[in-house]
Amino acid sequence: MLSQKNLIIILVVMIVVSLVVILNASQKNTSDFSHFSFDAVFIKNENYILITFEDKSNKSSFAILEILGMEDTFHKEFMINGSFSEKVPINALPKHGWKTIPVTLEITYDKSTIIKMKTEIHDQNTISPEIIFSYG
Numbered sequence: 690m691l692s693q694k695n696l697i698i699i700l701v702v703m704i705v706v707s708l709v710v711i712l713n714a715s716q717k718n719t720s721d722f723s724h725f726s727f728d729a730v731f732i733k734n735e736n737y738i739l740i741t742f743e744d745k746s747n748k749s750s751f752a753i754l755e756i757l758g759m760e761d762t763f764h765k766e767f768m769i770n771g772s773f774s775e776k777v778p779i780n781a782l783p784k785h786g787w788k789t790i791p792v793t794l795e796i797t798y799d800k801s802t803i804i805k806m807k808t809e810i811h812d813q814n815t816i817s818p819e820i821i822f823s824y825g
Contacts, residue, residue: 722804722822729756729792729810730817731779738810740775742794747771751797756810758783758790787811795825 724745732739740754749771756763756777763777783790787810794806803825809818 720822720824722820725804725806725820725822727794727806727808727820728817729808731787731810731812732776733813736779738777738779738792740777740792740794741773742769742796743772744796744798745771748799749796750800753795755793756790757793 726741726743726745728739728741730739730741731737738756740756742749742752747770749769752767752769752773754763754765754767754775759779760781765775767773790810792808792810796804796806798804805823805825807821811818
């Protein structure tokens, strides 16, 4: 039979271990994507979409870029060294606006982590839409 003192010690240890596990798990779920920038701007005068990406940590090595919702989906895979810029010609404006044309980017980060990003195309001189991040 456990003494009251041993029972209290066991309870305190269990609480401490539980707190460590909970705090450690919550730190993994709150990723910091502040070193990434990703944008898709429609350059009206020249009829193309300028896609830019930068990883200030320079740990990104491979990219898969897609522009969905167009007549022909744009798809390109390429090696990168932390950043890229891509001009995508466009023949016609979307009937239902840019919100119907998502731009997705999948990055190989730090040699093994896959990070996915999604944004929307916007006109020059307008605020960039939010970037949605997830792990692959």
